[in-house]
Amino acid sequence: MEAPVARYWEPVEDDVVLCTLCPRRCRIQPGKRGTCRLRENVSGKLIAAAYGRTIALSIDPMEKKPLYHFQPGWAILSVGPNGCNLRCGFCQNYNSSQLEAPTSHVSPEELARMADRPGCRGVSFTYTEPMVWFEYVMDAAEACKARGLATVCVSNAYLEPEPFTELLGVIDAFNFDLKSMSDDFYRDLCGGELKPVLAIIERALDSKVHVEITNLVIPGYNDSPTRLRELCSWIAERNPRTPLHLSRYHPSWRFSDPPTPRKTLLRAWNVAKEAGLEYVYLGNVYAEAKYSDTYCPKCGAALVRRSGYRTELAALDGERCAACGADADFVNL
Ligand code: SF4
Incomplete structure (x- = not known):
């Protein structure tokens, strides 16, 4: 698939472009990529070269x-x-x-x-x-x-x-x-x-x-x-x-x-x-x-126990502490 034209850039002069996506604001010469190596100036257009x-x-x-x-x-x-x-x-x-x-x-x-x-x-x-x-x-x-x-x-x-x-x-x-x-x-x-x-x-x-x-x-x-x-x-x-x-x-x-x-x-x-x-x-x-582990900010119950990347939902009821009902700052969409 052909890489699409990038967003957040502007032409400068002589086919040079200024990328305005991140604070580096690279000035990119034709045929070159910006510091991130993901965006390339192709004949005066900034291309999202790493798309996909x-x-x-x-x-x-x-x-x-x-x-x-x-x-x-x-x-x-x-x-x-x-x-x-x-x-x-x-x-x-x-x-x-x-x-x-x-x-x-x-x-x-x-x-x-x-x-x-x-x-x-x-x-x-x-x-x-x-x-x-x-x-x-x-x-x-x-x-x-x-x-x-x-x-x-x-x-x-x-x-x-x-x-x-x-x-x-x-x-x-x-x-x-x-x-x-x-x-x-x-x-x-x-x-x-x-x-x-x-x-x-x-x-x-x-x-x-x-x-x-x-x-x-x-x-x-x-x-x-x-x-x-x-x-x-x-x-x-x-x-x-x-x-x-x-x-x-x-x-x-x-x-x-x-x-x-x-x-x-x-x-x-x-x-x-x-x-x-x-x-x-x-x-x-x-x-x-x-x-x-995560402990309830109100009653101190162990809500989630972790060992390496193993996770046990010990006392979590959705986004709340199962023991006292306090909001435990979890997100479940
Ligand atoms: S580092 Fe990448 S995203 Fe940032 S200004 Fe340079 S080309 Fe754009």
């Missing part, structure tokens, strides 16, 4: 995204493009975000049909950076909606506000990376900026969409209690019931430092709880019940 081309088609547990408060216990069909608009030196998926990887084509309708099966709740756009796969995500999410399927997006939150508003209309749940509260961190390690990221997450938290946040805890770079407190307080001030996943870093791509020590993760968990966040989880590491 996915690096994987995999049925994953919802908890692997990670989403702990959205359709718990369900599976989801996961897809993602071969590219990203950030350049995080520690990227845990660099093989597909930063390097060329094999892809296969799946049309929006085909994808929705594949996801429409027993036990699978819908489609997750994930792995690399799906928001800059914009045209395909919009079409595939519409195809999912037509079948009553759920849509999930796991993202770095680096997009311009206008296209993001469009995504809010078709995506049911987001997990956003919030890597640090330091602009220097985003500039020096990721080739981006903090401000647009905060603007997108804030916009999502102000809307009705389900939001969870992940922070990859990297020793020596973003794990100081002061910085973590700043990050957790920022979330708590907007909604203290936003689930936060503190994820263990492993050496990857340009980072060879050893993995995050367990005691650093436990310290981060305590900082997050002290900042007032209700639901804080450790990820990418074996974690005792206290750090992986």
Whole structure:
């Protein structure tokens, strides 16, 4: 299938185009692609060159995204493009975000049909950076909606506000990376900026969409209690019931430092709880019940027990605590 003309760009001069989808705002010469490698200038027109081309088609547990408060216990069909608009030196998926990887084509309708099966709740756009796969995500999410399927997006939150508003209309749940509260961190390690990221997450938290946040805890770079407190307080001030996943870093791509020590993760968990966040989880590491299960914010009953990606709905009645009836901040569509 021929790739469609992209949205969110403008001609500049001499067949050069300016992409306005994400804050990078690449000026792209004819025959070249933007930084994300997903959008190409073909004779003065910006083409969504990666439309429908996915690096994987995999049925994953919802908890692997990670989403702990959205359709718990369900599976989801996961897809993602071969590219990203950030350049995080520690990227845990660099093989597909930063390097060329094999892809296969799946049309929006085909994808929705594949996801429409027993036990699978819908489609997750994930792995690399799906928001800059914009045209395909919009079409595939519409195809999912037509079948009553759920849509999930796991993202770095680096997009311009206008296209993001469009995504809010078709995506049911987001997990956003919030890597640090330091602009220097985003500039020096990721080739981006903090401000647009905060603007997108804030916009999502102000809307009705389900939001969870992940922070990859990297020793020596973003794990100081002061910085973590700043990050957790920022979330708590907007909604203290936003689930936060503190994820263990492993050496990857340009980072060879050893993995995050367990005691650093436990310290981060305590900082997050002290900042007032209700639901804080450790990820990418074996974690005792206290750090992986969900407890009722009112009576303390264990609502969901997790072991690895195994999920037991212990005392959850739809979106409420089966013991006391309190709203437990779950979404079941
Ligand atoms: S979406 Fe891609 S091409 Fe467009 S500005 Fe961002 S990185 Fe550049």
